[in-house]
Amino acid sequence: MGIEIERRFLVANEDWKDQVIRSESVSQAYLNSSVDEWATRVRIIDNNKGYITLKSSLNGLANYEFEYSIPRKDAIELIQLSKYKITKIRYQLKINKKNWVVDVFEESNSYLKIAEIELNSESEEIQVPSWCGKEITGIKSLSNASLAKAPISELSVKDRIKIKSL
Known part of the structure; x- marks a missing residue:
C-alpha cells in the first residue's frame, strides 16, 4: 500500500x-472534482514523462498515494480533456540531509509558493527552514486538487488576503 506522509508550508521569502x-x-490535471474523495491526477514532468496518480487523504498528514507511469501522449490527451489544471515549477532542495521541494505555481495560481517535505513517519521531527511561513498541512483548500478547481485568481480579494496572511 502506498502511503505518503508530508508536511506543507507557505514560502515566506526567496532565501x-x-x-x-x-x-x-x-x-x-485532475479527472474528478471532489477533494473529499479519491483524486485522480495526471501529470507530465518536463514535457517528457507521464504519470497517473490515485490519491486520498488518510488524515491531515498522510495520504494514500499510488502513482504509475503512462505514455506521454495519453497524459497529454487526459490533461486536455480535464477542466481542472495547474502548472508549476518544482524545485528540489537538500536541507539537513532531507529532500524538500518548493512548488512555484503559474498561471491562475501565480503568486503561490508552497514548500513540502516527505517524512518517513508521522512522528518524524524536522528542522523547518527559516524561509518557510505558515504550516498548511491538511488545509484542503490549498491542496493541488483544490487549487486546480478553485485557483487563487478566482478568489475574492478578501480570501486572497487571508491566504497571503497565513
Missing part, C-alpha cells in the same frame, strides 16, 4: 533559491 539542486516543469 530557498540558493539551495536548489534541480528543477522541473509540471503540468497536471
Whole structure:
C-alpha cells in the first residue's frame, strides 16, 4: 500500500533559491472534482514523462498515494480533456540531509509558493527552514486538487488576503 506522509508550508521569502539542486516543469490535471474523495491526477514532468496518480487523504498528514507511469501522449490527451489544471515549477532542495521541494505555481495560481517535505513517519521531527511561513498541512483548500478547481485568481480579494496572511 502506498502511503505518503508530508508536511506543507507557505514560502515566506526567496532565501530557498540558493539551495536548489534541480528543477522541473509540471503540468497536471485532475479527472474528478471532489477533494473529499479519491483524486485522480495526471501529470507530465518536463514535457517528457507521464504519470497517473490515485490519491486520498488518510488524515491531515498522510495520504494514500499510488502513482504509475503512462505514455506521454495519453497524459497529454487526459490533461486536455480535464477542466481542472495547474502548472508549476518544482524545485528540489537538500536541507539537513532531507529532500524538500518548493512548488512555484503559474498561471491562475501565480503568486503561490508552497514548500513540502516527505517524512518517513508521522512522528518524524524536522528542522523547518527559516524561509518557510505558515504550516498548511491538511488545509484542503490549498491542496493541488483544490487549487486546480478553485485557483487563487478566482478568489475574492478578501480570501486572497487571508491566504497571503497565513
